[in-house]
Amino acid sequence: GAGVSQSPSNKVTEKGKDVELRCDPISGHTALYWYRQSLGQGLEFLIYFQGNSAPDKSGLPSDRFSAERTGGSVSTLTIQRTQQEDSAVYLCASSLAGVADTQYFGPGTRLTVL
Amino acid sequence: GEDVEQSLFLSVREGDSSVINCTYTDSSSTYLYWYKQEPGAGLQLLTYIFSNMDMKQDQRLTVLLNKKDKHLSLRIADTQTGDSAIYFCAETDTGRRALTFGSGTRLQVQP
Numbered sequence: 748g749a750g751v752s753q754s755p756s757n758k759v760t761e762k763g764k765d766v767e768l769r770c771d772p773i774s775g776h777t778a779l780y781w782y783r784q785s786l787g788q789g790l791e792f793l794i795y796f797q798g799n800s801a802p803d804k805s806g807l808p809s810d811r812f813s814a815e816r817t818g819g820s821v822s823t824l825t826i827q828r829t830q831q832e833d834s835a836v837y838l839c840a841s842s843l844a845g846v847a848d849t850q851y852f853g854p855g856t857r858l859t860v861l
Numbered sequence: 862g863e864d865v866e867q868s869l870f871l872s873v874r875e876g877d878s879s880v881i882n883c884t885y886t887d888s889s890s891t892y893l894y895w896y897k898q899e900p901g902a903g904l905q906l907l908t909y910i911f912s913n914m915d916m917k918q919d920q921r922l923t924v925l926l927n928k929k930d931k932h933l934s935l936r937i938a939d940t941q942t943g944d945s946a947i948y949f950c951a952e953t954d955t956g957r958r959a960l961t962f963g964s965g966t967r968l969q970v971q972p
Contacts, residue, residue: 849894
Protein backbone atom coordinates (compact mmCIF):
# COMPACT_ATOMS: atom_id res chain seq x y z
CA GLY A 748 0.00 0.00 0.00
CA ALA A 749 0.92 3.64 -0.26
CA GLY A 750 1.13 4.37 3.44
CA VAL A 751 1.46 2.82 6.87
CA SER A 752 -1.61 0.82 7.80
CA GLN A 753 -2.73 -0.29 11.24
CA SER A 754 -5.40 -2.61 12.50
CA PRO A 755 -7.77 -2.60 14.16
CA SER A 756 -8.68 1.07 14.03
CA ASN A 757 -10.54 0.74 17.32
CA LYS A 758 -10.28 -1.83 20.08
CA VAL A 759 -12.35 -2.01 23.23
CA THR A 760 -11.27 -4.56 25.80
CA GLU A 761 -11.84 -5.45 29.41
CA LYS A 762 -9.24 -4.85 32.07
CA GLY A 763 -6.97 -7.87 32.40
CA LYS A 764 -7.35 -9.09 28.80
CA ASP A 765 -4.48 -9.27 26.31
CA VAL A 766 -4.57 -7.29 23.06
CA GLU A 767 -2.58 -7.36 19.83
CA LEU A 768 -2.18 -4.37 17.56
CA ARG A 769 -0.85 -4.70 14.04
CA CYS A 770 1.22 -2.40 11.85
CA ASP A 771 2.07 -2.74 8.16
CA PRO A 772 4.87 -0.31 7.28
CA ILE A 773 5.52 1.30 3.94
CA SER A 774 7.09 -1.20 1.59
CA GLY A 775 10.87 -0.94 1.63
CA HIS A 776 11.08 0.96 4.89
CA THR A 777 13.58 -0.75 7.15
CA ALA A 778 12.81 1.16 10.34
CA LEU A 779 9.57 0.79 12.29
CA TYR A 780 8.45 2.65 15.41
CA TRP A 781 5.62 2.40 17.90
CA TYR A 782 4.37 5.45 19.80
CA ARG A 783 1.53 6.01 22.21
CA GLN A 784 -0.63 9.13 22.34
CA SER A 785 -2.62 9.71 25.49
CA LEU A 786 -4.23 12.75 27.07
CA GLY A 787 -2.00 12.90 30.08
CA GLN A 788 1.32 11.96 28.50
CA GLY A 789 1.20 13.33 24.96
CA LEU A 790 3.13 11.40 22.33
CA GLU A 791 5.58 8.87 23.76
CA PHE A 792 8.05 6.59 22.04
CA LEU A 793 7.62 2.90 22.85
CA ILE A 794 9.90 0.75 20.67
CA TYR A 795 12.01 0.94 17.51
CA PHE A 796 13.02 -1.78 15.04
CA GLN A 797 15.80 -1.34 12.50
CA GLY A 798 16.47 -4.16 10.07
CA ASN A 799 17.82 -7.24 11.83
CA SER A 800 19.27 -5.31 14.76
CA ALA A 801 18.04 -5.82 18.30
CA PRO A 802 15.06 -3.51 18.90
CA ASP A 803 15.32 -0.42 21.07
CA LYS A 804 12.79 -1.16 23.80
CA SER A 805 13.72 1.76 26.01
CA GLY A 806 10.28 3.38 25.79
CA LEU A 807 8.17 0.40 26.82
CA PRO A 808 6.37 1.40 30.05
CA SER A 809 6.25 -2.05 31.63
CA ASP A 810 6.97 -5.71 30.98
CA ARG A 811 3.32 -6.15 30.00
CA PHE A 812 4.24 -4.51 26.71
CA SER A 813 6.11 -6.37 23.98
CA ALA A 814 6.48 -6.12 20.24
CA GLU A 815 7.86 -8.18 17.43
CA ARG A 816 8.54 -7.62 13.79
CA THR A 817 8.37 -10.64 11.52
CA GLY A 818 10.37 -10.86 8.32
CA GLY A 819 11.45 -7.26 8.63
CA SER A 820 7.98 -6.03 7.71
CA VAL A 821 4.77 -6.41 9.73
CA SER A 822 4.93 -5.64 13.44
CA THR A 823 2.66 -6.63 16.31
CA LEU A 824 2.45 -4.77 19.59
CA THR A 825 1.09 -6.93 22.41
CA ILE A 826 -0.21 -5.64 25.70
CA GLN A 827 -0.81 -8.30 28.33
CA ARG A 828 -3.22 -7.96 31.26
CA THR A 829 -4.41 -4.57 30.07
CA GLN A 830 -5.01 -1.79 32.56
CA GLN A 831 -7.19 1.30 32.26
CA GLU A 832 -4.11 3.50 32.01
CA ASP A 833 -3.20 1.66 28.80
CA SER A 834 -6.11 3.40 27.06
CA ALA A 835 -4.57 5.54 24.34
CA VAL A 836 -4.04 5.80 20.61
CA TYR A 837 -1.18 3.58 19.51
CA LEU A 838 0.64 4.95 16.49
CA CYS A 839 3.02 3.12 14.21
CA ALA A 840 5.54 4.85 11.95
CA SER A 841 8.09 3.68 9.43
CA SER A 842 11.08 5.32 7.80
CA LEU A 843 13.65 4.71 5.15
CA ALA A 844 16.53 4.89 7.58
CA GLY A 845 19.24 7.22 6.49
CA VAL A 846 16.98 9.68 4.70
CA ALA A 847 16.61 12.32 7.40
CA ASP A 848 14.91 9.63 9.51
CA THR A 849 11.64 11.03 8.25
CA GLN A 850 8.94 8.99 9.88
CA TYR A 851 5.58 8.41 8.25
CA PHE A 852 2.73 7.58 10.57
CA GLY A 853 -0.24 5.28 10.29
CA PRO A 854 -3.76 6.29 11.36
CA GLY A 855 -3.38 4.65 14.76
CA THR A 856 -5.35 2.16 16.84
CA ARG A 857 -7.56 3.63 19.54
CA LEU A 858 -7.47 1.28 22.53
CA THR A 859 -10.06 1.60 25.26
CA VAL A 860 -9.70 -0.52 28.37
CA LEU A 861 -12.89 -0.75 30.40
CA GLY B 862 16.46 14.17 29.02
CA GLU B 863 15.23 15.78 25.85
CA ASP B 864 12.35 18.20 26.13
CA VAL B 865 10.28 19.97 23.50
CA GLU B 866 7.84 22.73 24.40
CA GLN B 867 5.07 24.43 22.48
CA SER B 868 2.29 26.83 23.33
CA LEU B 869 -1.05 25.05 23.55
CA PHE B 870 -3.34 27.21 21.48
CA LEU B 871 -3.32 29.73 18.64
CA SER B 872 -6.30 31.43 17.04
CA VAL B 873 -6.07 33.36 13.76
CA ARG B 874 -8.44 34.73 11.14
CA GLU B 875 -8.68 33.18 7.73
CA GLY B 876 -6.19 34.79 5.36
CA ASP B 877 -3.81 35.87 8.12
CA SER B 878 -0.42 34.28 8.74
CA SER B 879 0.00 31.82 11.60
CA VAL B 880 3.23 31.37 13.50
CA ILE B 881 3.62 28.33 15.73
CA ASN B 882 6.65 28.26 17.99
CA CYS B 883 8.65 25.46 19.53
CA THR B 884 11.67 25.29 21.82
CA TYR B 885 13.85 22.27 22.49
CA THR B 886 16.60 21.49 24.92
CA ASP B 887 18.78 18.85 23.20
CA SER B 888 21.78 20.56 21.68
CA SER B 889 22.53 17.45 19.62
CA SER B 890 19.20 17.62 17.80
CA THR B 891 19.89 16.96 14.17
CA TYR B 892 16.50 16.79 12.56
CA LEU B 893 13.45 18.86 13.45
CA TYR B 894 9.98 18.18 12.14
CA TRP B 895 6.51 19.60 11.98
CA TYR B 896 3.56 17.23 11.94
CA LYS B 897 -0.14 18.04 11.56
CA GLN B 898 -2.92 16.06 13.20
CA GLU B 899 -6.53 16.58 12.23
CA PRO B 900 -9.33 15.31 14.48
CA GLY B 901 -9.48 11.53 14.56
CA ALA B 902 -6.55 11.21 12.16
CA GLY B 903 -2.92 10.16 12.40
CA LEU B 904 0.11 12.39 12.10
CA GLN B 905 0.82 13.95 8.74
CA LEU B 906 4.38 15.05 8.06
CA LEU B 907 4.39 18.67 6.93
CA THR B 908 8.05 19.50 6.66
CA TYR B 909 11.43 18.99 8.26
CA ILE B 910 14.67 20.88 8.59
CA PHE B 911 18.23 19.84 9.29
CA SER B 912 20.07 21.54 12.12
CA ASN B 913 22.61 22.99 9.68
CA MET B 914 19.88 25.02 7.99
CA ASP B 915 18.33 28.32 9.09
CA MET B 916 15.25 28.33 6.95
CA LYS B 917 13.20 26.13 4.69
CA GLN B 918 10.26 27.19 2.57
CA ASP B 919 7.68 24.89 1.03
CA GLN B 920 4.72 26.62 -0.62
CA ARG B 921 2.74 28.29 2.20
CA LEU B 922 5.00 26.87 4.89
CA THR B 923 8.17 28.52 6.18
CA VAL B 924 10.31 26.91 8.87
CA LEU B 925 12.81 29.03 10.76
CA LEU B 926 15.47 27.52 12.99
CA ASN B 927 17.51 29.47 15.54
CA LYS B 928 19.98 26.86 16.68
CA LYS B 929 21.64 29.16 19.20
CA ASP B 930 18.36 29.71 21.03
CA LYS B 931 17.06 26.20 20.22
CA HIS B 932 13.93 27.75 18.76
CA LEU B 933 11.93 26.46 15.82
CA SER B 934 8.94 28.11 14.21
CA LEU B 935 6.41 27.22 11.55
CA ARG B 936 4.78 30.01 9.60
CA ILE B 937 1.67 29.28 7.56
CA ALA B 938 0.89 31.99 5.05
CA ASP B 939 -2.70 32.78 4.03
CA THR B 940 -4.11 30.46 6.69
CA GLN B 941 -7.25 28.58 5.64
CA THR B 942 -9.97 26.89 7.69
CA GLY B 943 -8.58 23.57 6.47
CA ASP B 944 -5.39 24.36 8.37
CA SER B 945 -7.26 24.00 11.66
CA ALA B 946 -5.55 21.12 13.43
CA ILE B 947 -2.98 20.29 16.10
CA TYR B 948 0.61 20.94 15.06
CA PHE B 949 3.40 18.97 16.67
CA CYS B 950 7.04 19.91 16.73
CA ALA B 951 9.42 16.94 17.02
CA GLU B 952 13.14 16.39 17.12
CA THR B 953 15.67 13.61 17.05
CA ASP B 954 19.33 12.99 16.47
CA THR B 955 21.15 10.33 14.51
CA GLY B 956 21.99 8.39 17.63
CA ARG B 957 18.55 8.29 19.16
CA ARG B 958 16.27 7.80 16.12
CA ALA B 959 13.01 7.97 18.11
CA LEU B 960 11.20 11.28 17.94
CA THR B 961 10.64 13.48 20.95
CA PHE B 962 7.43 15.43 20.49
CA GLY B 963 6.12 18.65 21.89
CA SER B 964 2.67 18.71 23.44
CA GLY B 965 1.13 20.14 20.28
CA THR B 966 -0.36 23.52 19.40
CA ARG B 967 -4.01 23.64 18.51
CA LEU B 968 -4.54 26.07 15.64
CA GLN B 969 -8.03 27.45 15.28
CA VAL B 970 -8.78 29.37 12.08
CA GLN B 971 -11.79 31.61 12.25
CA PRO B 972 -13.64 32.52 9.05
